[in-house]
Amino acid sequence: MTRAAVFTAGSWGTAFAAVLGDAGTTVRMWARRQEVVDQINTERVNRDYQPDLVLPDNVSATTDPAEAVEGAQIVVLSVPSQKLRENLVHWADLIPRDAAVVSLMKGVELGTTKRMSEVIAEVGKVEPERIAVLSGPNLSPEIAAKQPAASVVACLDHAVAEMVADACAAPYFRPYTATDVIGTELGGAVKNVVALAAGMAEGMGMGDNSKASIITRGLAETTRLGVALGADPATFSGLAGVGDLIATCMSPLSRNRTFGVNLGKGMTVEEVIAVTKQTAEGVKSCEAILDLARHHGVDVPIIENVAAVVHDGRTPEEVVRALMARRLKAEKH
The missing domain is CATH 1.10.1040.10 (N-(1-d-carboxylethyl)-l-norvaline Dehydrogenase; domain 2)
Structure with missing residues (x-):
C-alpha cells in the first residue's frame, strides 16, 4: 500500500490529503500546531481550514516531520510559494531518497525567479526526475466537498507521474499525466x-x-x-x-x-x-x-x-x- 506524507495542513494540503486517503493511500500530515494534529487524529477534521471535511480513517497527523515522512513513497509539499525555501531547509534531510516529491504550489520565487520544482531540486537536493507537479482547476473547497474534478500530474519521469496519479485517483478526482513540468x-x-x-x-x-x-x-x-x-x-x-x-x-x-x-x-x-x-x-x-x-x-x-x-x-x-x-x-x- 502506498504511503504519503503531506506538508502542511492548510486548505489545499488538507483537501489533497483527503483525496489521497479516498484513493486508498495511507497519509500522514505534518502540522505545526498540536491542536490541529489532535483535531485531525481524534475528530477527523481540520476546523481552521476545512471544517466541513471529514477526513478518511487512513489519514493521520503529527507535529514531527521525521514521523510524517517515515516510510513514505510520496512527499507532498503544500506551503505558500514564497515560504517554500525557508521551510524546505528544515525538511530536506528527512525526505526519503527514493520518494517522489509532489509540489501543489503555484508561484514563482521572488529574487530568484525559480519555479517551485527548481527550488525543491536546489534546496531539497531532489533529482528532477523525482519531482512531480500537480496543477489544474482545483479550488480546494470544491475538492473538499468531493465535487468531480480533474488535474494534471507532470514529471520528467512518466513512471513517477503515473505512480503519483495512481495514489490520488479518487472517485471524484481524476488525474491525467504529463512530462511537461515547465x-x-x-x-x-x-x-x-x-x-x-x-x-x-x-x-x-x-x-x-x-x-x-x-x-x-x-x-x-x-x-x-x-x-x-x-x-x-x-x-x-x-x-x-x-x-x-x-x-x-x-x-x-x-x-x-x-x-x-x-x-x-x-x-x-x-x-x-x-x-x-x-x-x-x-x-x-x-x-x-x-x-x-x-x-x-x-x-x-x-x-x-x-x-x-x-x-x-x-x-x-x-x-x-x-x-x-x-x-x-x-x-x-
Missing part, C-alpha cells in the same frame, strides 16, 4: 496574476466581454512565456492551462479573483489584506513572473500592469486605459 507549473503560477486582473475588472463593474478578453489575452501571455522557457504550447490548452485559468478567474472561491475584485472597488493592497486576512499567491508572485518575462524578452502587458497596481500604486482605471491604448497589431498566440 508548462504545467507556469500555467498554475501565471493564472493567479491574470485572475487578479479579471477580479479588478469585476470590481470596476465591467462585464463578461471585458473578463473574457482578459482571460484570453492572459492565456496568450502565459503561452508566450512558457514557450520561451521550453514548455510545450499544447499544455496551455489543457487542464493546467486554460482549465485552471478559467476556474481561478471566474470563481468567487478564488482568492486571487476576490483580491482583484477588492482592488477594482478602490481598496489598497494593505486594506484588502487587512479585511481578508489573506494574501493571494498572485500578489506575491507577479513581480517575480514579470522579472522572468523581462529576462527572456517576453511581452506580458497584463502581468506588467497588475504588478503596477499591486506594487507601484497605479490605479486599476489607469492600467485599463494603458492596456486599451496599446498599439494595434495582429492577434498572435
Whole structure:
C-alpha cells in the first residue's frame, strides 16, 4: 500500500490529503500546531481550514516531520510559494531518497525567479526526475466537498507521474499525466496574476466581454512565456492551462479573483489584506513572473500592469486605459 506524507495542513494540503486517503493511500500530515494534529487524529477534521471535511480513517497527523515522512513513497509539499525555501531547509534531510516529491504550489520565487520544482531540486537536493507537479482547476473547497474534478500530474519521469496519479485517483478526482513540468507549473503560477486582473475588472463593474478578453489575452501571455522557457504550447490548452485559468478567474472561491475584485472597488493592497486576512499567491508572485518575462524578452502587458497596481500604486482605471491604448497589431498566440 502506498504511503504519503503531506506538508502542511492548510486548505489545499488538507483537501489533497483527503483525496489521497479516498484513493486508498495511507497519509500522514505534518502540522505545526498540536491542536490541529489532535483535531485531525481524534475528530477527523481540520476546523481552521476545512471544517466541513471529514477526513478518511487512513489519514493521520503529527507535529514531527521525521514521523510524517517515515516510510513514505510520496512527499507532498503544500506551503505558500514564497515560504517554500525557508521551510524546505528544515525538511530536506528527512525526505526519503527514493520518494517522489509532489509540489501543489503555484508561484514563482521572488529574487530568484525559480519555479517551485527548481527550488525543491536546489534546496531539497531532489533529482528532477523525482519531482512531480500537480496543477489544474482545483479550488480546494470544491475538492473538499468531493465535487468531480480533474488535474494534471507532470514529471520528467512518466513512471513517477503515473505512480503519483495512481495514489490520488479518487472517485471524484481524476488525474491525467504529463512530462511537461515547465508548462504545467507556469500555467498554475501565471493564472493567479491574470485572475487578479479579471477580479479588478469585476470590481470596476465591467462585464463578461471585458473578463473574457482578459482571460484570453492572459492565456496568450502565459503561452508566450512558457514557450520561451521550453514548455510545450499544447499544455496551455489543457487542464493546467486554460482549465485552471478559467476556474481561478471566474470563481468567487478564488482568492486571487476576490483580491482583484477588492482592488477594482478602490481598496489598497494593505486594506484588502487587512479585511481578508489573506494574501493571494498572485500578489506575491507577479513581480517575480514579470522579472522572468523581462529576462527572456517576453511581452506580458497584463502581468506588467497588475504588478503596477499591486506594487507601484497605479490605479486599476489607469492600467485599463494603458492596456486599451496599446498599439494595434495582429492577434498572435
